[in-house]
Amino acid sequence: MSNQVFWEEVEVGREIPALVKKPTPQQLVKWAGASGDFYQIHYDKDFALGNNLPGIIVHGALKSAWLGQLLGDWVGLKGFVKKFKCDFRGMDVPGDTLTCRGVVTKKYMEGPERLVELDIWMENGQGEKTTPGSALVALPGKN
């Protein structure tokens, strides 16, 4: 938050600072409580196995929230996250180390807005991209 990024400094192809998460089953319960998503696949192992899942899995919405944090941290107080999306292609499980990453793909102006597009994703402990996505943010200019 203390180092504001400015549009002029951004380089296409550069990676933004990564965000590492190590969810525990307890964190998934906290998330369920905070978000109201009480689907049992996220905390009840028998239920998850009965749904043909490998075990309890991380909520997709929680992964998207982490990608939101990745972007929010990068754009800083003067930037604005305009859009982002992600697909939940692979399942993620508590106990694994999950890393959110992003790479700048485009940088341009649209009217007065200074915009940056990024590929964003979350990868699991084996480096597999379970949650690919993209984002559009607005950054401040250095006056």
Next chain:
Amino acid sequence: MAQDSIITDEMRAAVGVESEPSVFEIEREPIRRWAESIGDPNPLYRDEEYARKQGYDSIIAPPAFMAQYAFPVKSGRLSRALAGGPFTRNLNGGTEYEFFKPIQAGDVITATSKLVDVYERKGRLGPMLFRIRETTYKNQEGEVVMKFRGTGISY
């Protein structure tokens, strides 16, 4: 309707129909609890004095916060179209957010949803039903503050 299609007439009829609005009062403690649960220490989501210094009226909601209010509460028809079908297992296939203005504690947000697409695929888990839902959020000034698009997979 094709012989082995799982898409019901009710689902098809619900496509494009907007739900009744649901109203949500955005409050500080739920925002703090949510930020805590994802492990985001950003003081914009926790410290009111800090948020006010940045020009906000109160703490603001993290980007994905409103998605928990994406499920339409009041529309029976839409709820049935989203929950109906022969498959009892569900997965979240993907999510898309568009932000127009920050949402602050103290805002009163009105959400309306609609089913925008429904289709079936065969995948790793067998036959799957995809339902794409969009929710539009407006604040108390009637401004659109956020849009959400979610893919639900039933199998």
